Amino acid sequence: VDARDAGQLNALLEPLPLSAALRQLLTLSADDRDTVLELVPTELAAALVEEAPHAAATELVERLEWDRAAEIIDVLDSDLQADLIGDLDSEDAEAILAELEPEDAADVRRLVAYEDDTAGGLMVAEAFKFPVTATVGAVLRSFVDEDQDFERYRGQHPYVIDAEGRPVGVVSLRGLLVAKRSEKLSAIMIEPIVVTVDTMLDELQDLFDRHSFLGLPVVEADGRLVGVVSRAAINAAALERAESEALKLQGVGDELRSMPLWLRSRRRLMWLSANIVLNVIAASVISAYEETLAAVIAIAVFLPMVSDMSGCSGNQAVGVTMRELSLGLVQPKDAMRVWLKELSVGAINGLALGVLIALVAWLWKGNVWLGAVIGAALALNTMLAVSIGGVVPLVLKRLGQDPAVASGPLLTTITDMAGFFLVLSLASLLMPYLI
Amino acid sequence: VDARDAGQLNALLEPLPLSAALRQLLTLSADDRDTVLELVPTELAAALVEEAPHAAATELVERLEWDRAAEIIDVLDSDLQADLIGDLDSEDAEAILAELEPEDAADVRRLVAYEDDTAGGLMVAEAFKFPVTATVGAVLRSFVDEDQDFERYRGQHPYVIDAEGRPVGVVSLRGLLVAKRSEKLSAIMIEPIVVTVDTMLDELQDLFDRHSFLGLPVVEADGRLVGVVSRAAINAAALERAESEALKLQGVGDELRSMPLWLRSRRRLMWLSANIVLNVIAASVISAYEETLAAVIAIAVFLPMVSDMSGCSGNQAVGVTMRELSLGLVQPKDAMRVWLKELSVGAINGLALGVLIALVAWLWKGNVWLGAVIGAALALNTMLAVSIGGVVPLVLKRLGQDPAVASGPLLTTITDMAGFFLVLSLASLLMPYLI
Known part of the structure; x- marks a missing residue:
């Protein structure tokens, strides 16, 4: 080199x-x-x-x-x-x-x-187009002649445009081969499905799912053909979006290790510093119960367990909702249905995990009441966590926020606070049995 | 209904x-x-x-x-x-x-x-194929005649096979249109790029990235053409893999809320129960230091903060490594390079976060030594977390494990344990200054 x-x-x-x-x-x-x-x-x-x-x-x-x-x-x-x-x-x-x-x-x-995730932002400007007055022979000749540009049009069907540049038809390869060379395109074309430059990625995915086209003609607001958006471009954009959403959850967006050190540090730090604020808020709940904690120090062993376990349960619910959102299987207005579904899973899992951790606490620290406090707190907090985890992405979406970015930290802060509060307030209530 | x-x-x-x-x-x-x-x-x-x-x-x-x-x-x-x-x-x-x-x-x-993520598992069995002795005219006629099946071959170029069924050529649409109808296919075909049934998804993605084909012919070990794998199928498989990897991290795999309640509960619980074991291991570190904790109860407020913050830093590193792995920008043998890169980010971020949390602890609890203990522990644990987070997916991959599933829980357990240990052992050492 x-x-x-x-x-x-x-x-x-x-x-x-x-x-x-x-x-x-x-x-x-x-x-x-x-x-x-x-x-x-x-x-x-x-x-x-x-x-x-x-x-x-x-x-x-x-x-x-x-x-x-x-x-x-x-x-x-x-x-x-x-x-x-x-x-x-x-x-x-x-x-x-x-x-x-x-x-x-x-x-x-x-x-x-054009905006990134719209037909305008995803299309190529080159369209394989012919005036409505052209003949089949002219199109076939252009297949042969346009040596250089042919590759650019790969997978496109020839579009037929009128005098104002509006797409009025699309011609199939089969149609071209069956027709006489002198036939006008207007005789063999069928009506095209067109999208406007501001059609969103989700809608484009849906169109390509429903139809077998390799490309769709894109028109401006005035109806003029301005480009073609390909199935491949839509798939690539959807893949990139799926990958970057998972990473935005952690504040690393599109980082690569080949980027400059300071840029990488700064971007990660921005997200972590915001996280510190949320952590301080959650920790202040513990601080408010220092007396209880001092009296039964064993509780400190289980505090992180309860908050961590419910955080995991909540994140599972976030994950399922995000997937159903991206598959289009759920919408913000379904929040109530999602909540009920999560509540039933949360009740079963909360009970199971609560009993499990109660047994662990009882056997480890030799106090059945300590087990009861920790188990009850985890059971309740699990139900809270899955409810919030399932519904929060839908609420954020409804409010026009990006659910991929905000759901995680919001959920973790709430389940941490609630977990600390449940354990410590139950312990305060049952203090006589714990000491 | x-x-x-x-x-x-x-x-x-x-x-x-x-x-x-x-x-x-x-x-x-x-x-x-x-x-x-x-x-x-x-x-x-x-x-x-x-x-x-x-x-x-x-x-x-x-x-x-x-x-x-x-x-x-x-x-x-x-x-x-x-x-x-x-x-x-x-x-x-x-x-x-x-x-x-x-x-x-x-x-x-x-x-x-065939295996799921191989050419065999992703191909369609219908191939648009002609014997090497066929003429251009025969192919063009079949475009016209094969009414029903034509749609199935969409985007495929006609493949030319020899008497043993092996693909020996591929014919371009342009070639068909330029040639005389009586010409043999053998005269206008070019050598095809073929893949075998066990070619992996990554390699297929790479081939489609390098070439503009819409499909690739797939052969058995004996060289016979057995199907065609399309660009669209590869893209869809890659998209599905990206989505499911993010969800496997949380133990929800391909869950949808329309699935039966018991199935959903059971699958989530399996993952959560494994997590409880890891949590107990981490919590046992706290349990070992109960005396220190009892003496300086304020430490309990900061324990979850230190472990949570380093967990986040480590997960950022996991996210970047997973992305670079999926983009093919990093391989298991690059572990040392990745570690050095992460260590430098970790040093900067650990220092910044450590100073920040030290100030918070000092101002909140009024003891500068408490701040020093918490800050030092977070700084060291951040460096540990990014090192593990950056390298663990590569090590898992080298060991033939799925890095998407195992990296998260492994990282969290280690950073929890190390965080608890660093805070509590530093506090034990500096006990005279803390009380």
């Missing part, structure tokens, strides 16, 4: 699976990564950028010279171009756009304006 | 998005679900079964009469057929297979035998 030997670098990276090549690239220092991306063939560099997770790809591109960045971006599909350009700062973005062909640059500018 | 009015049911469900229709179906009692699936048109019933998550689909089908189940299964793609049949108990499976056409049933039997 240090020798800047382009041929050898290429020979090294080319035969590797892309993910392995990317892994190699990301273990290098930032300067060495630049060198590699400058030296390898543009196609390979573009493939590496495409394989890289979002944040890493942006970082790779923004460090490059503008003309090299433009060369690499030029090879990518227009939806990826827009994702990258949209994440760069505006000076870099403008400079790179200036290096692209004016027409491509205009496409990218247009795509950048 | 109770009136068993097929027409009205269909009118009710048909216009809904599939996910909404499925939501309606799953809120019904099990008996009513059976009624609905018996009454609605087979296509709609099949679409609902297809939309349902894996476990729910199996449950829906296994409750139906065998002949109705066979009607519905007959409409599905063969990969889904195999998934469903494979999950039924063998009596149901045999009875349903007996109702299918012998040829279809044989296909399904064959598919069931």
Whole structure:
């Protein structure tokens, strides 16, 4: 790498699976990564950028010279171009756009304006389209002629547009082959299913689930065909969303270890510091009962157990609700049904766990009343935890908040506080039997 | 629903998005679900079964009469057929297979035998194939004639097979259109990329990332073409895996609230009971220091804080490693590099959090030494937690265990124990300054 030997670098990276090549690239220092991306063939560099997770790809591109960045971006599909350009700062973005062909640059500018998880943000600007007056022969000839661009349209059916650029039909491959070459497209086309640029990812997933299309035409508010959103792009976006939701729960979002140390520390710390505040609130419940605790010190052994166990039960309920939300099987208005379902699981599991921990406490510390206090507290707190865990994501969704981010910390704080309070207040009540 | 009015049911469900229709179906009692699936048109019933998550689909089908189940299964793609049949108990499976056409049933039997996340388990048995001696004209005619089956091959390129059934070529649509109709396929075909039935999901994802194919031909060990694995099937499998990994972390796997109460309770309890054992182990550390705790009861307030905060830090590291594993950016052999990276983040964050919590403890309880004990314990435990969290998934993977399931509980137990131990042993050492 240090020798800047382009041929050898290429020979090294080319035969590797892309993910392995990317892994190699990301273990290098930032300067060495630049060198590699400058030296390898543009196609390979573009493939590496495409394989890289979002944040890493942006970082790779923004460090490059503008003309090299433009060369690499030029090879990518227009939806990826827009994702990258949209994440760069505006000076870099403008400079790179200036290096692209004016027409491509205009496409990218247009795509950048759309929201990420909408048809506009997920589509490619290139559509395989023909005027309504064209003949079957013209389409077949274009299959053959459009050498360069054909790949870009992969999987797309030819769309038929009217004089105003609105999609009025779609033609099947079979239709093209059966028809006479002189036939007008208007005679063999069928009505297309179109989506608007602001159609959301969930709805797009549903459409692709219901139909076997590989792509859907996307129109602006005025009805003009502006792009095509592919099944593959929708699947990739859904996969990315599923992965990032799980990580947002822990405050690490899209972190990769190849990112700078300070950035990684700062982002994790932000989330942890917020967590400290919640922890202090929960701990203040213990602080209020220090006398009880001092009298029966064995309780301190079981405090973390009760709060931790109910936290786990609650998180199970959060997990099921999040999954049902993402599968579209539950909506905020179903909160009551979800609560009843969770309450029944909570009653069974709370009872089982309560009896179990009561036995443990009794046998360990030799006081049956201590067992009763701990067991009752865990049983009640489990029912509370699953109720909150099942319903909180729905309430957050209803309030327009992201349930993936806020549900966990909210749940843990409440179950910690309630767990500490239940154990310590029950112990205070039954103090004569515990000492 | 109770009136068993097929027409009205269909009118009710048909216009809904599939996910909404499925939501309606799953809120019904099990008996009513059976009624609905018996009454609605087979296509709609099949679409609902297809939309349902894996476990729910199996449950829906296994409750139906065998002949109705066979009607519905007959409409599905063969990969889904195999998934469903494979999950039924063998009596149901045999009875349903007996109702299918012998040829279809044989296909399904064959598919069931393959592992889930391999090309064999993800492929459809129908391949769009032609003998090497066929002409371009024959292929084009089959596009037109194979009315019924054409849809099944969507997105597939025609594969060319030799006399032994081995794929020797693949033909592009463009090639077909450019060539003369009398030309032999052998003249225009290019060499295909083939995968074997035991190719793993990760490798398939990588192949589809590198190439723009919509499908790949799958061969048996003897080289015979036995099916085609599509890009869509790979994407769906990857999405399902990402979602289920996050949930396995909490012991809820593929639970849906429409499942029977006892099943849901039992599965959650199994995981929670294992967790209780880990909790008892951690709590025994506190138990060993009851004297220290009795002397400085304020420590009890901070014990759960230290263990909880380090648990969060460790889980962040687990999250990043799991993501890098799933992106293929890290491998078990990188454990040392990951550890050093985590150690630096841990040092910074541990210091920051330690100072923060030390100030809180000092100001709250009015003893600077108490602050020092708590702060030092949190700082050290944070470094330990991120080290374990970053490396443990890699070690589990190396040992052939599933890192998604075991990393969380293992981490939490160790950080709890270490946190309790650090706080209480430091407090024992500095006891004269704390009282």
